[in-house]
Amino acid sequence: MKYLFRGGTVVSGRGTRRADVLVEDEKILRVARSISAPEATVIDVEGQLLLPGFIDAHTHFDLDVCSTTTADDFFSGSRSALRGGTTTVVDFACPNKGETLHQGLELWHKKADGNCCCDYGFHMTIDDWNPGIEAEIDDMYAAGISSFKMYMTYPAMMIGDEAMYHALKKLKEKGGICGVHCENSGVIDALIAEKKAAGQMGVGSHPRTRPDFLEAEAVSRLLRIAQAVDIPVVIVHLTNAAALREVEAARKRGQRVYVETCPQYLVLEDSVYDDPDYSRAARYVCAPPIRKERDQQALWTALRKGEIQTVSTDHCSFTLEQKDAGRGNFTKIPGGLPGVENRGELLYTYGVTTRKISLATMCRVLAENPAKLYGMFPRKGVLQDGADADIVVYDPQADHVLRAEDMASLAGYSPYEGFAIRGGIHQVWLRGRLAVEDGFVLAGPDGKYIPRGKCSL
Numbered sequence: 001m002k003y004l005f006r007g008g009t010v011v012s013g014r015g016t017r018r019a020d021v022l023v024e025d026e027k028i029l030r031v032a033r034s035i036s037a038p039e040a041t042v043i044d045v046e047g048q049l050l051l052p053g054f055i056d057a058h059t060h061f062d063l064d065v066c067s068t069t070t071a072d073d074f075f076s077g078s079r080s081a082l083r084g085g086t087t088t089v090v091d092f093a094c095p096n097k098g099e100t101l102h103q104g105l106e107l108w109h110k111k112a113d114g115n116c117c118c119d120y121g122f123h124m125t126i127d128d129w130n131p132g133i134e135a136e137i138d139d140m141y142a143a144g145i146s147s148f149k150m151y152m153t154y155p156a157m158m159i160g161d162e163a164m165y166h167a168l169k170k171l172k173e174k175g176g177i178c179g180v181h182c183e184n185s186g187v188i189d190a191l192i193a194e195k196k197a198a199g200q201m202g203v204g205s206h207p208r209t210r211p212d213f214l215e216a217e218a219v220s221r222l223l224r225i226a227q228a229v230d231i232p233v234v235i236v237h238l239t240n241a242a243a244l245r246e247v248e249a250a251r252k253r254g255q256r257v258y259v260e261t262c263p264q265y266l267v268l269e270d271s272v273y274d275d276p277d278y279s280r281a282a283r284y285v286c287a288p289p290i291r292k293e294r295d296q297q298a299l300w301t302a303l304r305k306g307e308i309q310t311v312s313t314d315h316c317s318f319t320l321e322q323k324d325a326g327r328g329n330f331t332k333i334p335g336g337l338p339g340v341e342n343r344g345e346l347l348y349t350y351g352v353t354t355r356k357i358s359l360a361t362m363c364r365v366l367a368e369n370p371a372k373l374y375g376m377f378p379r380k381g382v383l384q385d386g387a388d389a390d391i392v393v394y395d396p397q398a399d400h401v402l403r404a405e406d407m408a409s410l411a412g413y414s415p416y417e418g419f420a421i422r423g424g425i426h427q428v429w430l431r432g433r434l435a436v437e438d439g440f441v442l443a444g445p446d447g448k449y450i451p452r453g454k455c456s457l
């Protein structure tokens, strides 16, 4: 089957150009100013933007956490992803406590295989360090897992500084890359104990017990550990200006540091936690928490300057009923926001149309950079000959308003309810097949597992 996308504006990490795109079966055959292919079915994309399918390298689908399970599994989560133009997710595989990485990988394949409507890969979580885990790391590479995740907080998953040092040393030997959740665990626990003692257990205590400087402290410590190992690392979901300053200092010392942020930190601010209505405030509980307006501005500036390389969502969805678990005790609110469906439209609206970032930057942070960082480039992340035909057709005229009732996520609410969107996603193509048209998901659960190689960013 051949398709000719005719008359659109093709966006890459370098800029935009008017070009036709010829697709055969799952692949892009050619991208050129004008293509003649009488045998191909013509898709008229005059006036539309063509972007490479977005990659969300930070999702939590079907995750057992906070004594419950996320609302979205791989089926609903991937339908939600596709509606938002995301054709590939990299989800965090997380072995059960005491189980091996192999068991964790098997478990995640069981959750995703035959159940995922977009393409997918996994990062592997390392929550401990011993000779057994060290030996398993080699097998992970052989299984197409070239990226890992460590947590500096959360008792169930966190890893100490010494173990982190040893793990990073091993990843350096393999040429691997690791994303790290940076928050200072001990002081956060102490602040929570103080709030308990003071009887201040409402949602408003959540951001106050996880302040920006305790994220910055963990970023600084991670970067010093990475300096000792001499390895590049990824700071996942970085939220604030103080943490960015730690990154800048490490880069000045000559370290390679990659930074990811998320739409919730770019377009929401921490007054959301002050709503006196429990349910309206609890829906925004995530870690790290939503920050201040000045942090948003710092993040947009860093995106524009190329100091932040990727925007992912940290999609970790719970229903409002699940969020209810923390009435009277904010520490019991399952942490996480749905958002895999909204990232591209939010970035276009609040970044590109306000001239905070260019279309090329949007393309880099949503597609090209995550593909390079996580070893999928140039199969994914770019519209060029030989790449997978993952294509987002963005209609700059299709203004609309975000409503949870229209979304495929099973969270049942959206942190972006009522947000006005400029333009909108008209079509999403996954490996040469129409996967979404005007919000209708046409794809079934036949997403492919994407084995990944080394970082090329």
Ligand code: DUC
Binding pocket: 060, 181, 285, 286, 287, 288, 314, 316, 335, 336, 337
């Ligand atoms: N933060 C959340 O809020 N949820 C999932 C994991 C995380 O780091």
Ligand code: ZN
Binding pocket: 181, 236, 237, 287, 288
């Ligand atoms: Zn995290």
Ligand code: ZN
Binding pocket: 058, 060, 314, 316
């Ligand atoms: Zn996360």
